[in-house]
Amino acid sequence: MKQILTLLIGFFVLFSCNNVKNDSSLEVKSTEFTEKIEPTFGIVIHGGAGTILKKNMTDSLENAFHSKLKEAISTGHSILEKGGSSLEAITATINIMEDSPLFNAGKGAVFTNEETNEMDASIMDGATLNAGAVAGVKRIKNPINLALSVMNDSPHVLLSGAGAEEFAREQGYEMTDPSYFYTKKRFQSLQRIKKKELEKKTANVSFEDPLIKNSKFGTVGCVALDKNGNLAAGTSTGGMTNKQWNRIGDSPIIGAGTYANNTTCAVSSTGWGEYFIRAMVAHDISAMMEYKGVTLHEAAQEVIQNKLPAIDGVGGIVAIDKDGNVAMEFNTPGMFRAHMNAEGELIIKIYKDE
Ligand code: ASP
Numbered sequence: 001m002k003q004i005l006t007l008l009i010g011f012f013v014l015f016s017c018n019n020v021k022n023d024s025s026l027e028v029k030s031t032e033f034t035e036k037i038e039p040t041f042g043i044v045i046h047g048g049a050g051t052i053l054k055k056n057m058t059d060s061l062e063n064a065f066h067s068k069l070k071e072a073i074s075t076g077h078s079i080l081e082k083g084g085s086s087l088e089a090i091t092a093t094i095n096i097m098e099d100s101p102l103f104n105a106g107k108g109a110v111f112t113n114e115e116t117n118e119m120d121a122s123i124m125d126g127a128t129l130n131a132g133a134v135a136g137v138k139r140i141k142n143p144i145n146l147a148l149s150v151m152n153d154s155p156h157v158l159l160s161g162a163g164a165e166e167f168a169r170e171q172g173y174e175m176t177d178p179s180y181f182y183t184k185k186r187f188q189s190l191q192r193i194k195k196k197e198l199e200k201k202t203a204n205v206s207f208e209d210p211l212i213k214n215s216k217f218g219t220v221g222c223v224a225l226d227k228n229g230n231l232a233a234g235t236s237t238g239g240m241t242n243k244q245w246n247r248i249g250d251s252p253i254i255g256a257g258t259y260a261n262n263t264t265c266a267v268s269s270t271g272w273g274e275y276f277i278r279a280m281v282a283h284d285i286s287a288m289m290e291y292k293g294v295t296l297h298e299a300a301q302e303v304i305q306n307k308l309p310a311i312d313g314v315g316g317i318v319a320i321d322k323d324g325n326v327a328m329e330f331n332t333p334g335m336f337r338a339h340m341n342a343e344g345e346l347i348i349k350i351y352k353d354e
Contacts, residue, residue: 039227040324041080043089044339045073047103048218049270049316052334054351062350065102069338069348072096076224077340086224086232086266087125087148094121094144094236097220101183103336104218106142109181109238111190112247117181119238120252121147122158126231126260133252135160140168141176144236147252149173158252186241193242218336219251221268223260223320231322233258233266233282240273249273255283262322264289265296270335271308271315279308285319285327296320300327 047069076093080086098106109117121143122133132151135158140146149171150159159167169175219237226232235258237251250256250273257273259282260266267282276282281303288299300319308315309331316330318337328337328349338348 038342039229040342041225041227042320042324042326042339042341043073043076043080043093043222043224044318044320044326044328045069045076045093045097045220045222045337046268046270046316046318046328047097047220047336049314049330049332049335050217051332052336052350057350065336065350066348068097068100068102069336070346072222073338073340073346073348076222077344080224080226081342081344083227085228086226086230087123089224089226090123090222090232090234091144091148093222093224094220094234095142098142098144098236101185102218103220104186104238105220105236106238107181108183108186108218110186110218110241110243112239113190113194113242113244115187115190116178117238118243118246119143119236120248120257121234121236122252122254122258123147123151123234124232124254124258124260124266125151126233126262126266129261131157131254131258133158133254133258134164135248135252136246137161137164137168138178138181139165139175140173141180142236144234146171146173147234147236157254160248161246181238186238189241197242217270217272217315217332219257219270221258221270221318223266223268223318225266225320225322225324229262229322231260231262231266231320233260233268235268235270237270250276250281253277255280257282259283259286261286261290265299265319265321267300267317267319269315269317271330271332272313275308275311275313276315278311279303279313281308281313281317285317289321296325296327300329304329304331 076089079089101108118136124131132147221235223233235251256277264286285299316335319327
């Protein structure tokens with residue numbers, strides 16, 4: 001009888017313990033479940049870096065920049081919030097900035113020395129390391145969309161000039177009349193730079209003139225992390241005012257103007273493209289994280305504040321890492337920039353000390 005009683009007590013104790021164990025594992029499971037249904041996401045944009053000073057800005061222009069940056073980032077953010085991909089979010093966001101004359105991309109593209117507009121763009125998928133880019137297109141309203149088509153619908157990464165437009169035609173893109181890209185402000189900038197260049201030539205001043213160095217780089221770019229943990233980056237530009245000989249900058253160069261890798265971060269650059277190509281800025285930030293194990297913030301700071309200035313490079317980047325950490329780093333007096341996190345908190349800034 002005593003033995004049966006001991007056995008019964010034993011069973012009772014064992015049963016209670018099991019119950020406790022099951023309860024706590026349920027708790028763990030429910031924590032895991034909570035984490036899964038609310039994954040983090042985020043989006044960061046730039047509208048160019050350069051000599052952007054408060055004293056040269058009117059209130060109405062500042063407001064116009066603020067509201068366009070807000071419209072663009074909110075569009076991408078709501079795509080991400082609804083579970084859309086980082087690639088969808090960045091193309092929709094960049095399209096809004098390409099359609100605005102405020103930025104040096106699409107509608108507001110700067111003029112070449114030949115008084116035409118030649119646009120460059122690129123996009124990269126951090127999940128697959130697939131990428132697409134176009135350079136020197138003249139009749140494409142939204143070059144970032146064509147970059148995406150190159151990535152998705154061609155076996156290539158970078159198409160240029162007439163060939164890129166031929167591909168666009170085959171993909172059903174509408175050819176935009178080049179007059180669409182005319183804006184008085186950009187045309188006047190070209191005339192001003194041409195005049196200065198002429199004066200420079202006559203005075204025999206070196207190429208690395210402060211006028212070029214201090215100019216504004218109004219390229220647009222966007223990086224995003226979606227709810228599935230996928231990173232993507234995109235950049236679109238008219239290049240640099242007065243460029244000639246079919247010059248191509250960093251924006252369509254994967255690794256320089258744009259880079260995304262799910263294991264590290266997504267980066268979009270803006271600045272004097274030649275230096276960004278030589279420093280392989282976007283990839284270098286990712287590589288520093290991958291090989292040195294540094295944070296996104298440390299990598300971005302090292303590249304933009306030390307490595308780039310060491311070769312006289314000017315400009316900045318926006319970046320986001322796989323955990324949603326963000327960098328908006330630049331070595332110029334200003335950079336149009338905005339960030340929105342999963343909680344919907346929005347930051348919009350223009351100048352350095354803001
Ligand atoms: N990086 C671009 C280029 O060199 C210019 C810019 O950022 O505005 O073409």
